[in-house]
Amino acid sequence: MTTYFHEQESIRARLGGDDVRTLKVLADRYIGANPPVPFAFRAFNRDGILQNEEGLFDLDLGRRFPEAKQGQISYAYSLVWSDSDRNLDVLLRCLGPVQFYFNGELAYRSNVMDELKPDATVKLNLDFAKGWNRLWIKAKHTAAGFGCLFGSDEAKVRILNVRSPFAERLGQAGWVYSAPVDADVFEGIALPNPFSSEREHGLAWLPEGRWREEELALLNCERMFGVQPGRTAYAWSVLHSDRPGAAPYVLKGTSAGPATVWVDGRLVADVPAAGSFQAEVELVYGRHDVLVCSSCGPQSWGFTLEGWAGGEPAPFRAPADVHGSSGEAWFYLGPFDASHDLDVNELLTMKRVFHNQYWRLDRPRTWIRPYYENAMLSNKWTVGNATNFGRWDYPLGVTIYGLLQTGRLLGRPDIIAYALEHVQSCTDMYEYSLWDRAQYGFPAINQQLVMMKMLDNCGSFGSAMLESHKDDANAGYMPIAQRIGNFMLRELERKEDGAFYRVCQDEYSANTMWADDLYMSTPFLCRYAGMTGNSEALDEAARQFLLFRSYLYMPEQRMMSHVFDFKYGMPTRIPWGRGNGWTLFSLTEVLEALPEDHVHRAELVAFFQELCAGYAEVQADSGLWHQVLNDPDAYQEASCTAMFAYAYARGVRFGWLREPERFVRAALRAWDGLTRYAIDGQGNVHGVCSGSRYAFTTDYYKKDLLTVTNDNHGVGIMMLAGTELVKLKDWLGGRGTIGSAGLAD
Numbered sequence: 001m002t003t004y005f006h007e008q009e010s011i012r013a014r015l016g017g018d019d020v021r022t023l024k025v026l027a028d029r030y031i032g033a034n035p036p037v038p039f040a041f042r043a044f045n046r047d048g049i050l051q052n053e054e055g056l057f058d059l060d061l062g063r064r065f066p067e068a069k070q071g072q073i074s075y076a077y078s079l080v081w082s083d084s085d086r087n088l089d090v091l092l093r094c095l096g097p098v099q100f101y102f103n104g105e106l107a108y109r110s111n112v113m114d115e116l117k118p119d120a121t122v123k124l125n126l127d128f129a130k131g132w133n134r135l136w137i138k139a140k141h142t143a144a145g146f147g148c149l150f151g152s153d154e155a156k157v158r159i160l161n162v163r164s165p166f167a168e169r170l171g172q173a174g175w176v177y178s179a180p181v182d183a184d185v186f187e188g189i190a191l192p193n194p195f196s197s198e199r200e201h202g203l204a205w206l207p208e209g210r211w212r213e214e215e216l217a218l219l220n221c222e223r224m225f226g227v228q229p230g231r232t233a234y235a236w237s238v239l240h241s242d243r244p245g246a247a248p249y250v251l252k253g254t255s256a257g258p259a260t261v262w263v264d265g266r267l268v269a270d271v272p273a274a275g276s277f278q279a280e281v282e283l284v285y286g287r288h289d290v291l292v293c294s295s296c297g298p299q300s301w302g303f304t305l306e307g308w309a310g311g312e313p314a315p316f317r318a319p320a321d322v323h324g325s326s327g328e329a330w331f332y333l334g335p336f337d338a339s340h341d342l343d344v345n346e347l348l349t350m351k352r353v354f355h356n357q358y359w360r361l362d363r364p365r366t367w368i369r370p371y372y373e374n375a376m377l378s379n380k381w382t383v384g385n386a387t388n389f390g391r392w393d394y395p396l397g398v399t400i401y402g403l404l405q406t407g408r409l410l411g412r413p414d415i416i417a418y419a420l421e422h423v424q425s426c427t428d429m430y431e432y433s434l435w436d437r438a439q440y441g442f443p444a445i446n447q448q449l450v451m452m453k454m455l456d457n458c459g460s461f462g463s464a465m466l467e468s469h470k471d472d473a474n475a476g477y478m479p480i481a482q483r484i485g486n487f488m489l490r491e492l493e494r495k496e497d498g499a500f501y502r503v504c505q506d507e508y509s510a511n512t513m514w515a516d517d518l519y520m521s522t523p524f525l526c527r528y529a530g531m532t533g534n535s536e537a538l539d540e541a542a543r544q545f546l547l548f549r550s551y552l553y554m555p556e557q558r559m560m561s562h563v564f565d566f567k568y569g570m571p572t573r574i575p576w577g578r579g580n581g582w583t584l585f586s587l588t589e590v591l592e593a594l595p596e597d598h599v600h601r602a603e604l605v606a607f608f609q610e611l612c613a614g615y616a617e618v619q620a621d622s623g624l625w626h627q628v629l630n631d632p633d634a635y636q637e638a639s640c641t642a643m644f645a646y647a648y649a650r651g652v653r654f655g656w657l658r659e660p661e662r663f664v665r666a667a668l669r670a671w672d673g674l675t676r677y678a679i680d681g682q683g684n685v686h687g688v689c690s691g692s693r694y695a696f697t698t699d700y701y702k703k704d705l706l707t708v709t710n711d712n713h714g715v716g717i718m719m720l721a722g723t724e725l726v727k728l729k730d731w732l733g734g735r736g737t738i739g740s741a742g743l744a745d
Contacts, residue, residue, distance in 0.1 A: 001622045002636040004686035004707070007676055014681040019729070020410065022675060023722045027406045027415050029683030030399070030715055034387040036421055039370040039429070039445055041350065042163075043324035046365045047207040048174040049076070051442035053451075055155020057162070057175060058441075060095055061139055061147035065180050068141045072180035075203070076137040076147075078162035079194055082128040084384035086376060088160070089153040092122045095145035101136040102126055104191055115144045123153065125379075135162065136191050141180065156447035156457075157393070158377045164324070165194035169209055172324030173369060173444075179204040208364050219256050219302025220362055221294050225335045228296050233334025234347060235292045236359070237316040239263075239307050241283040249314060251279045251290075253305035257297030261305070264288050265345045274300075289319065289348050296335070320350055322361070322368050331359040331368065351428045353435040369436070370429065371444045382690055382708045390425040392449045394520060395691070395712035397460030401467055402716030405723045408471075416471050423468045426461075427476050449480070454502060455492070455520035458484045466527035485528045485537060488521055499547035501566065508693065511566040515552055516692075518545065519582035526593035541590050542600040548583075549607060558614020559629055563694040572696045575629040578689065578713065581643030584611055585717070588650045605656050612651060615644055616666050623673025627689060627701055634702045638678035638687035639714040642721035645670035649724035653731050664732065671725045679718065688714030 007013060015021050049057050061074050068074075092100060092108060094115045100108040107124060114120050139147045152160035164172040176198070185201055186192075198205045215223050221233050241247060251261065251268065254276045261269035261279060269279040274297060294303050307314035316329040333354060336342065340355050350359065350370070360367040374390055375383035388396055400419045407415030426446055433446035443450040448457040462484040465477055493503045500521060501513040522541040529538035551564040552571055561571035562579040587608050594601045618629050624636040625644060648667035651657040678687045688711040695701065 001620065002624075002677075002687065004677065005680050009680050010676050011679040011681050011683065012672070012675040015675075019671075019722055019726045022679070023406050023410060023719060023726070024412075025681075025683035026679065026685070026715070026719050026722065027403060027410075027412070030403070030710075031415070031418050033710070034375075034389050036389050036418065036425075037374060037387050038425055039390055040373045041320055041322045041368050041370050042171065042173040043322060043361055043363065043366050044173045044369040044440075045207040045209065045363075046367060046439070049177065050440050051151065051155070052149070053441060054151070055160075055442050055447075056091060056093070056149040056151035058149055059137065059139070059147040059175070059177065060145075060149070061177065061180075062095065062141065062145050064177070065141075065146070068146060068180040069182075070141055070143070072141045072182055073184055074139050074141075074146070074178050074180050075186075076135075076139070076175050076177040077165050077192070077194070078135045078175040079165050080128060080133045080135060080160065080162055081373075082130055082133060082376070082384065083386040084130050086128040086378045086384060088126050088128060088158060089379055090124050090126055090160070091149075091151060091153050092124060093119065093149040094122070095139075095147045095149070096142050097140040097144070098148045099138040100124070100150075101134070101138070101191060103129070103134050104136075115142075132194070134165075134191070134194055138184070138186075155442070156451045158379070159372060159447060161371055161373055161444075165192075166198035166205070167195055168198055169324065170195070172209070173371060174207075176205045176207075179206065209366070211364060215364075219300055219304075220330070220332070221296065221302035221334075222256070222300055223302070224332060224360070224362060225296075225301065227299065227301055228335050229298050230296065230338055231335040232293055232295050232338065232340075233301075233332060233336065234342075235294065235303070236319050236331045236333070236348060237290050237305075237329050238319050239283065239288045239290055239314055240317060241285050241288065241309070241314075243283075243309065244285055246282045246284050247309060249281050249283050250308040251281065251305060252308065253277055253303055255294065255303040256300040258295040259303050260293040262291045262344055265291075265348075290316065291344055291347060293344075319348070325361055325368075328361055328363075330362065332362065333357055333359050351432060353432055356435070358432070358435065369440075369444055370432070372447070382711065388712060389422055390445075392426045392446050392461050393712075394456050394460035395716075396422075397462070397464040397716075398720070399712055399716035400461070400464035402719030402723075404464070404467055404471065406719045409723045409726060419464075420468050420472050423465050424472075424474065424476075427465065427474065427480055430476065430480055452484070452487055454504070455488070455500065455517045458487060459517075459520035459524045463524040463527055466524065466531055469531065481528055481531065484524060485532070485534070488525060489537065489540060495547075495566075497547060498543065499551065500544055501564075512694070513548065513551055513564040513566070514694070515548065515560045515562055515576075515579035516582050518548055519586040522586045523589040526589055530593060538593060538598075542594060542598065542604060545587060545590060545604055545607070546600060553607075555610075557630060558610050558617075560611075562692075565694075565696075572694060574695065574698060574701060576692065576694075576701055577625050577627050577629055577637045577640030578643070578692070580611075580615065580629060581640035581717075584608070584615070584647040585643040587611070588647050588654075591656060592650070592654065608647075608651065608656055609658060612648060612657060612663060616662065619644075619666055619669065620673075622677060623669035623671075624677060624687075625670075627705070628698045631698055631702070634698065635707070636677070636687065637689055637707070638674060638685065639689070639711075639717055641670050641674055641678070642714065642717040645674070645721040646717065646724045649721075649728040653724075653728055664728070667725060667728060671721060674718065674721065685710055685714050685718050 094110045098110045259271040375386045375388045403419040437443040504510045525537040525541040552561045559575035562576040564571045624641045626634040627637040628634040648663040652660045
């Protein structure tokens with residue numbers, strides 16, 4: 001049989017049959033390895049290189065330099081940080097002659113066909129090393145064009161964040177690019193050190209990141225917004241009092257027009273006209289938010305403000321860490337028309353957009369922008385060493401569900417709180433992420449939610465979001481749920497009979513139906529129906545199961561084909577383990593939600609019974625199932641085993657199965673096998689195949705689609721299987737409650 005570690009290293013060897021403690025180890029290991037690190041805030045210049053809707057960086061230098069001469073050269077430079085070795089496909093579309101250097105080595109030089117053929121796309125496979133990686137593009141202006149488009153393949157899933165090089169821009173997001181020059185400055189010499197000064201080689205690097213001297217002579221608001229009489233802007237900073245008890249602080253300032261100052265939401269100064277002002281406040285130890293509203297006069301606009309305590313300067317600090325801001329203490333918001341009614345008590349947040357405005361810095365065209373920079377996917381769907389926290393994607397939807405159920409069963413509010421915080425990190429920024437896409441062309445956070453195009457992007461995490469609503473009735477979830485619900489019920493592509501499928505035009509998976517999509521849709525639809533009372537959503541979930549059965553079910557084997565490929569008019573007839581696991585797992589969710597008198601209930605219960613019987617016949621002696629269910633030579637895979645154990649346990653408890661004793665034994669054997677062969681003593685999960693594509697041969701699933709330790713496709717379902725086995729054992733014992741010490745085998 002397949003082995004992933006010595007049996008003495010297993011959780012079974014360490015804890016025996018203590019299922020409750022096993023769940024504790026699984027949940028605590030995941031949380032410990034994935035600390036709640038939020039989005040990173042960075043300075044971003046709006047005049048820099050933006051991404052298009054595909055996520056490709058638009059380096060169309062011909063548009064940026066319309067006066068460039070034939071033969072002139074420009075350069076583009078950026079850095080990519082990788083927390084671990086990461087393999088990634090990148091796309092490059094030439095608009096003219098281009099050379100691309102990766103970590104100082106020439107990785108691609110365009111040929112005439114790439115330069116002249118419209119929309120010709122080159123795919124390059126890059127191995128990003130742990131640490132800094134350098135991207136350098138040299139573009140020459142010819143009649144064909146000037147520049148290129150560049151970015152990762154499947155950009156909303158395999159995110160490629162770039163940062164600016166050079167000491168002056170350290171920590172800022174985005175590319176730098178040079179004004180055109182007549183000759184190659186770097187012919188025969190090394191490319192510039194990314195941490196040196198940008199002035200070393202005499203090039204004019206853009207976007208412009210510093211104010212000119214005449215601009216620095218202006219007041220802050222005039223410098224950023226120009227003179228706009230009658231309009232207002234806000235500035236936000238923080239004073240930290242390090243004095244015990246209440247201490248007097250003095251705020252001294254000047255204003256070019258009317259101004260108002262609040263400290264912790266309390267009005268401390270109301271300045272009616274231009275001039276100097278002073279206010280005294282009592283501040284206790286800790287952080288204090290300072291907000292200034294500045295109104296533009298007829299000729300100038302802005303303010304100055306200093307803090308003093310005990311005759312000593314009390315410096316202002318930034319309200320949040322913003323990389324690349326060089327320690328600037330003030331964030332700015334505006335300008336606003338006088339008619340805009342803003343509640344000062346609601347302004348002090350980085351989570352909202354206010355009348356189409358977001359916080360910016362006192363630099364040319366520079367806004368603050370949040371970025372998802374935690375664990376990044378590679379070509380093999382694996383992630384690096386960084387935390388998964390804050391990511392919206394489908395494997396993590398199962399993880400969140402597993403954490404919620406584990407926290408509830410164990411009576412661990414800390415586990416539940418962690419799961420809720422992950423969900424809220426995405427949902428709290430939903431409004432902003434839509435604005436971010438509208439402003440910059442491609443979102444820097446919540447990429448899959450905002451760029452929703454297929455069920456993978458919304459169903460699984462959306463279902464976990466609604467499940468978390470049981471523990472946190474967050475009103476912010478409803479707009480997202482309604483958008484996902486409308487997408488599934490009104491916008492998603494369907495076959496003529498109404499079955500969901502994937503159009504995916506010009507992609508490898510064009511015109512296909514996947515068993516996986518039963519999980520990506522039906523659990524969400526069931527929860528959405530329960531939350532909104534929308535019976536249409538529940539009816540759709542039941543109907544999709546019957547439709548998918550008509551395309552994918554193999555009755556002679558009582559298993560599901562992984563994919564139906566409409567290009568060939570046939571199913572692949574490969575019963576991939578996890579694809580079947582998704583099916584059975586999701587069917588339990590639908591059956592739990594369907595009322596007893598639902599028109600499709602009896603048919604779906606019968607389908608559940610058929611599938612359970614088919615899977616039971618191919619369970620290995622170890623208790624696990626094979627990666628290809630009917631191929632005993634395929635490796636034994638953990639995630640499908642956990643899904644079958646989960647579904648069997650629920651089927652017995654809810655009375656959906658004939659011969660319940662048979663499936664009790666199968667579920668217990670599966671969980672025993674997982675704790676012996678797939679979960680080690682530290683709670684690491686082994687034997688989970690990475691995210692799949694599809695094929696018509698078993699070799700792909702057996703030899704190419706290999707396992708990854710702690711893959712997100714398996715950690716959550718392992719916890720879900722464990723919680724259901726604890727409930728099953730408790731139910732079998734007739735206790736009605738779960739013993740604090742766990743249940744024996």
